[in-house]
Amino acid sequence: MKSYNKLLGIVLAVLFVLYTPCVSFADNKETNYNKEKYEEYHDQINFEDLMICVINKKNIFVTVDPTISFFKKFEANKQKKKYDKYVENHPEVENELLDSVNSSDHICAISYTEAPLIYVDDHYERIPKEDNINMSSFTVNANAADKTATSSASVRHRLTLNTSIVRRGTSAPYIYTARTYGTWDNSVLSGEKAPAAGNDFILQACPTVTSSVRFSSKYNYETNGSKNGIEGKNYFKENGGDSWVQYEVVDDPAGLAQLSEFSLSQTFRAQITTETKKINSYYIHTWKQMDVTVSVSGSAGVSGGKPSAGVSLSFTPSIKDKQWQLYNYIAFNW
């Protein structure tokens, strides 16, 4: 009996070693300063074992790739469930996937951080964890309450930072694009008489030397005859280095320049490695004009075609109590 148990143990051990799926992506249980203090939700969807099809150019179909191994399917099913949940709350991600596949881009992963917000005193505030139930701790300005019913502190709004990694090319070193896309779910009625607000800041840091940067913004109302932002008027490249970039964007939640979405992407070249690297994205929302000093820690570079090290950014706003920040990261092997 003992021999049989030993044999069974060996067989199980061999099977376990043979079929344990390789963990290609980092565990996403990391916390950050805001997560401790404010309500937010972060997750990452890895598409390596999912199949994305575009049917008749307009319909996206995502499923667990049936050709992957039995053991990988457990993890793939988890990713599919995460995807379904994300699409339910953010249907715009389907358009992002459609654009990627229609452009023959290989989408590797998407991560997102979602922050519930409330509108008080003509600006949005993040929701501290301890005040989740007792919302009365926020003082609602009478003028703000007059604007619309959705301006009430009891109504939740939302800002979502989403970062996707797209790979292109037929051989290594591949070209990667990290795109941080932000969407404001802001239904506050705007008007010309509303007070001007401070510009916002969007930053992204990649652990490698980037070769190109792109930015775009979109508004809920037409400014300059279009809802699209114009460089130099609605957004400006503020700062940056080899591996990070900072843009400043006009955002007036209570005025006409009510930012609805923005996109910041950096493109870089890298080999596929077994190392997990992180791309960090940051959004600083302000409601008073201010400067933000950026500190860069860590360094980035390319060694033998592989990205090296990691880059984190921290900020010192000139007016600390008139701003808040949202952070998102994506961890990926490339």
Next chain:
Amino acid sequence: MTKNKIIKRCILITVLSAAAIFSAVFAHYYFTTMSPDDCKEFCIENTQRNATDFVLFSDGRYIESYIYYVASDGDSSKAQELFIFKRKYFGPIARYEFIMSSTQSGREGEEKFGSVQFFTRNDKGEKETGATLLFFGAERDSDITTYEYTLTVREGSNVYSGNVQKYNSIWYVKFYGLGNTDENYKKVITDVKFYDSKGNLVGVY
């Protein structure tokens, strides 16, 4: 029990366990895969446009790594229908595994042609770097004979044309390896137009 008997019993248990595992793995392989004839039956059982006949065409690049079945009949008011299968090996044995059908996206309207764009995997299970784009349809729903498309590569864009592949009451067009190879080089197919035998425009992708 003597030492020899224990050894013999261990060997017997090992052999039986290996045989049982092998049988279980093979059974799983066999019952989750199909022969090409089974694939066609599968299509007929799962058709959304009540088709009674499906015609096979293959990928052609990896000795039929992927095979495709297109409905050649059925309800013309429904979308064109394509089923995709991928070859799966068990040692030297090759059978096919169902991947997806074009109607799984919920598309139901009347269409003269269908299209699917996706990333295939090679036999090692690795995703291809370039995307595959397929156009297909039943001949009885449209007399699509020629097509025109714009191919954009490093040197710029050019318009090309060709005849669709016709085979046993279906037609198809295949594009492979779509994607970028560097920041300035984008191999992309756009503005695909389909014409009938009289030169009339039938559909635009």
